[in-house]
Amino acid sequence: MKLRRCAGVLLAGVLAASGCAGTEKALAGPKxxxxxxxxxxxxxxxxxxxxxxxxxxxxxxxxxxxxxxxxxxxxxxxxxxxxxxxxxxxxxxxxxxxxxxxxxxxxxxxxxxxxxxxxxxxxxxxxxxxxxxxxxxxxxxxx
The missing domain is CATH 2.40.420.20 (conserved putative lor/sdh protein from methanococcus maripaludis s2 fold)
Structure with a gap:
């Protein structure tokens, strides 16, 4: 269980660092x-x-x-x-x-x-x- 939690946190960190976090907002851009x-x-x-x-x-x-x-x-x-x-x-x-x-x-x-x-x-x-x-x-x- 602890390993899963660490993997989840690690994945979230990688996504945030790569710029994938908030992709929906970034793709929407100004109308x-x-x-x-x-x-x-x-x-x-x-x-x-x-x-x-x-x-x-x-x-x-x-x-x-x-x-x-x-x-x-x-x-x-x-x-x-x-x-x-x-x-x-x-x-x-x-x-x-x-x-x-x-x-x-x-x-x-x-x-x-x-x-x-x-x-x-x-x-x-x-x-x-x-x-x-x-x-x-x-x-x-x-x-």
Whole structure:
């Protein structure tokens, strides 16, 4: 019994000396909010600001909206998200890690491309991968 107690004390001492004591607290570290959601005045929309790590973990990938025949715009169909009312949206990015929803009108979809009759101007960066995750973050889903 005395041997067990000595072994336990010795093990606790080794763990403390090696820095393993309090590992849970050390791993937790300061809480970092990966996404900041700011409501835009006079609008139902928000501006989302993500940390670089959050952008990486969500796999956010951008693509530029392109002019298309018939005075339309083309964006990857993966960029389009729909709300509960059936309205179509894309997330635009004007700065690194900053995103905002923009309304679009989808005329058609072919081969993974959405053709828009209304939306962000040609050349605007839209979120081609990760738009659904941004929409969830904006709406507070998963909190």
């Amino acid at each position: 970092v909010n990966p996404a900041k959601v700011e409501k835009l005045a006079g609008s139902e929309l928000s501006k989302l600001t993500l940390t670089d790590k959050a952008v990486e973990r969500l796999g956010i990938r951008l693509a530029a909206s392109q002019p298309a025949p018939g005075n339309m715009l083309a964006v990857p169909y993966s960029a389009v998200v729909y709300d509960t009312k059936g309205m179509a949206w894309v997330f635009v990015s004007a700065a690194q890690g900053v995103f905002q929803r923009a309304s679009v009108s989808v005329a058609s979809m072919k081969d993974g491309v959405a053709y828009l009759t209304a939306g962000p101007a040609a050349g605007t960066s839209v979120v081609a991968a990760g738009a659904a995750e941004l929409f969830g973050a904006e709406l507070g889903i998963g909190k």
